Amino acid sequence: MSKRGKTLNSQSREQVVKLFEYFERESVNGGPLLPVSQPRDRVAEALGIGKRTVTQILKEKHGSSGTEENTLSTPKKRKRDKKVVDIDNFDAAAIRNHIYGYYSRKEYPTRKNLMSSLKEVGLFFGGKSSLSKILRSIGFRYKKSDKRKILLERYDIILKRLTFLRQVKTITAWDNVVFIDETWLNANHTVSQTWTDDTAASTSKVPLGKGARLIICHAGSASQGFIPDCLLAFASKSTSDYHEEMNFEVFKEWFAKLLANLENPSTIIMDNAPYHSVQVDKPPTQATKKQEIVSWLERNGVEANPTLLKVELLNLVKATKPSKPRYVIDELALEHGHEVIRLPPYHCQYNAIELIWAQIKGHAARNNTEPPFSTAKLLTLLQNACAEVTTED
Structure with missing residues (x-):
């Protein structure tokens, strides 16, 4: 029996209120809200607690046999050693x-x-x-290591990032900034997630695997959108990195076409892919043959005695070579009145065309739903997607 006159703590008083409100709801209902044959459910509902909690308390009170009369106690909180x-x-x-x-x-x-x-x-x-x-x-997380983030904080990369940011801060006519990049699309490219119950009836017809690859190169600006007649796309002939199939001669020919289609003097932003970065009369390195080093020095007005050791010739190269590399593509752009700014390594997020690639690939994925799954069909989807890109995009 409960003892009258016993002071109830705040938690017990809250339970009294909940119990009263539950019985009041039953009064309005004209009968039990839950069947009287379900006492555990009724207690849980009345007190606003879980049925498992009711079960645990009853087991503590009456034991596993259901006939005991144990004294209930407040569970002790586990002590934590803050030190x-x-x-x-x-x-x-x-x-x-x-x-x-x-x-x-x-x-x-x-x-x-x-x-x-x-x-x-x-x-x-x-x-x-x-x-x-x-x-x-102290800064550790259990996760996949982000090696790209580590590279971004390398000293030489930091310096290149600062140089790039200082260059772009001087740009005033952003409508005349042209972004260049290469990407790819696979013939089986489609949406990666959708509503499905894992049956054939709720699965697309796209085959497993990536399929053949379409290599893509394009350029765009806020004034012209995608530059007219400058979409370069061709089927890959290997399964390796797409950068390996885009060589300097292909890129240079495309770049010349781009320059002819630019309406105004522009700032061209691109990354440092090898085919972007072929140097004008590249200075020799340790791997260069001795005779080639001598020839390079003579072309650059330095008398080089062939009897000198290779290390001595390379020291002459170091004293002669320009302080900054001269790139064929950059000088070609300069001849047409344009300037090239190069992204720092591993910083593709500074290239705005990356956002457009996401838009293009999304369009292709949503529309690549039925056979044939080929690069020829993908090229049509690519052309349609590019046609929808606006200057506002």
Whole structure:
């Protein structure tokens, strides 16, 4: 029996209110909201708690036999040792270097082996969850390593990024900025996700695999949209990287056509693909034959004694070569009154045409739904998609 006059705590008082409101709803209903044959469900509904909680409390009160009369108690909260995850900067640096040590030994740090090795060196004595909190607090996450992000912070790449950003900050006529890029489309390219129950009736007819590849090159600006008559697309003859099939001669011929179709003096932004970056009279390197080094020096007005050692000839090259590389494509653009700005390596996000490629590929995916799945059909889809791209895009 309950004891009258006993003071109820705030939680118990809230339960009284819930119980009253439930009975009040039953009164309005003119009878039980749930069948009286379901007491567990009625208690859970009345008190706003889960049925599992009701079951656990009843088991604690009456035991597994259902005949006991145990005293109920408030579950104790698990004590957490806050000091385990409260580390200073010295310990944080030591744990970080300890993890780096795994990679230098060509090993992978897992939480299990870290708990053991950190304990051995006296850096950590807690449990798994505490270790996870510490690792997150010092910047580590359990995920796929982003090697591109690491490359972006390389010293020489940072310098090239700064140079590029300073160059583009001087641009005032952005309508006359032309973005160039290459991409590809596979013959079986289609939407990757849709509503399906994994039966043949709810599956597209697109074959498995990627299919043949279409290599694409184009250029666009905010004033002209895609530059007219400058779509280059051809079927790939290999399954390797598409950059390998776009050579300098093909690109140079396309680039000359592009220059002829530009309406105004423009700034052309492109990446550093090898076929973009063929140098004018490229300076020799360590791999160059000695006689070729001598010939290069003589072409550049330097008397080179063939009896000199190769290392001495290369030192003359170093003193003679221009401070910046001279690219064939850049000088071709300059002859027509245009300027080329090159993206820093690994920074495709600075090329606005990447967003247009997403639009193009989305169009092709949504419309590539029935046979034939070929590069010829894909070329038609590509041409239609390009025709829909506007200057506003």
